[in-house]
Amino acid sequence: MSSKQNVVVVGAGVVGLTTALTLLRRGNYNVTIVSKHMPGDYDIEYTSPWAGANWWPVSTAGTREQDWDKITFHELWKLAQNVPAAGIHVQNSFIYRRKIDQDTVITEWQETLLSSNPWFKDLVPDFRPLREDELPKMADSGTTFKSVCINVAIFMPYLVSLCLEHGVILKRVTLGHICEAADLHSSGKMADVVVNCTGLSARKLGGVMDENVIPARGQITLVRNEIPAMVSISGTDDGPDELVYLMMRAAGTSSSDASHSYIAYIIYRWRNRDWWQLSKG
Numbered sequence: 001m002s003s004k005q006n007v008v009v010v011g012a013g014v015v016g017l018t019t020a021l022t023l024l025r026r027g028n029y030n031v032t033i034v035s036k037h038m039p040g041d042y043d044i045e046y047t048s049p050w051a052g053a054n055w056w057p058v059s060t061a062g063t064r065e066q067d068w069d070k071i072t073f074h075e076l077w078k079l080a081q082n083v084p085a086a087g088i089h090v091q092n093s094f095i096y097r098r099k100i101d102q103d104t105v106i107t108e109w110q111e112t113l114l115s116s117n118p119w120f121k122d123l124v125p126d127f128r129p130l131r132e133d134e135l136p137k138m139a140d141s142g143t144t145f146k147s148v149c150i151n152v153a154i155f156m157p158y159l160v161s162l163c164l165e166h167g168v169i170l171k172r173v174t175l176g177h178i179c180e181a182a183d184l185h186s187s188g189k190m191a192d193v194v195v196n197c198t199g200l201s202a203r204k205l206g207g208v209m210d211e212n213v214i215p216a217r218g219q220i221t222l223v224r225n226e227i228p229a230m231v232s233i234s235g236t237d238d239g240p241d242e243l244v245y246l247m248m249r250a251a252g253t254s255s256s257d258a259s260h261s262y263i264a265y266i267i268y269r270w271r272n273r274d275w276w277q278l279s280k281g
Contacts, residue, residue: 006185009033010178011197012170013048014152017159019197024166032186033163034173036201039156047199050220053150054230054247056093058110061119073123076148087154089250092229093147094130096139101235106243114234116143139233149230151249177206 005028009020012035023029037046055073059065080088097114101107112118121127127145135142163170169186178196185191198205203213232245 004028004030005192006187006189007031007193007195008181008185008191009195009197010175010181011035011199011201012038013046013197013199014051014156014159015048015199016195016197017156017163019195020163020168021159021166023195024163024168030167030185030187031163032169032171032184032191034171034175034181034184036172036174038170038172039160045201048152048156051150051152052220052245052247052249053152054091054093055147055150056095056113056230056232057118057120058112060112066119069120070123073120073148076150080148083158085154086158087151087250088148090146091149091248092126092144094142094144094229094231096136096142096231096233098138098234099140101240104235104240106235106241110234110243113232116141118143121145147230149247149249151251153249154251175205178208179206 007020007023007029009016009023009031010033012033016033016035017039020031020033023031037043039049042049055069055076057066057069057073059069076088077090079086080090095113097107107114112120116129125146127143130142130144134144160170171184171186173184175181178194181194182191196202196205196208198208200213200215202208202210227246227248230245230247232243234243236242236244
């Protein structure tokens with residue numbers, strides 16, 4: 001039997017931790033994670049802790065991203081059903097579309113999610129188009145289905161604990177060049193494989209400098225209240241590149257991502273315990 005390969009994973013966000021865990025579970029790798037930021041940190045460069053987060057696919061049918069979305073949904077659904085400690089739970093989703101948002105950057109990006117006949121309709125439970133009498137006044141069409149919502153503040157420590165149980169070593173390191181990672185395996189030997197999971201940092205990491213990685217600004221607001229479902233709409237009146245979503249994380253805390261004025265309106269209605277009226281217009 002061949003010896004295990006030494007792998008260095010660069011980055012300790014959700015993608016880096018999941019990559020390390022997947023390799024460890026295969027049993028053929030000794031994995032070290034190196035990262036400037038670790039779970040528990042909060043920094044503008046470290047995006048995972050700020051995520052909503054949920055499973056709403058925007059991938060196109062017939063692409064590798066679609067395959068990733070399918071695999072991810074099955075794994076997250078399994079965790080939601082069987083592992084409460086992961087911080088994932090099942091919620092109904094309501095996806096609304098306005099005709100006024102046609103041909104905006106948002107509807108182009110979310111074409112799959114906003115479709116009345118998306119590729120994932122047979123993957124998720126209870127998918128169906130909404131009837132006209134179920135739509136809020138602000139929407140012209142919509143769909144509903146069940147999906148998962150992830151509390152990243154719980155999910156990331158869960159991933160770290162599994163990595164540690166499987167023998168991963170974590171090192172806090174700031175890299176200037178991706179080649180430096182090969183010398184940082186915990187064994188003291190040169191890594192056989194380096195996996196780049198640096199996310200936005202890939203744009204400025206030496207040896208990578210991927211200019212196709214571009215940050216998108218979002219504003220997350222956490223509120224002390226509950227909402228009955230995850231909700232998104234194709235745009236707002238604040239501009240063609242704005243959208244809003246709402247979700248309630250597992251183990252408490254609702255979150256929203258929206259423009260300033262729309263957030264203020266949503267929070268006002270929540271404080272008055274009138275969220276569902278908001279969804280009805």
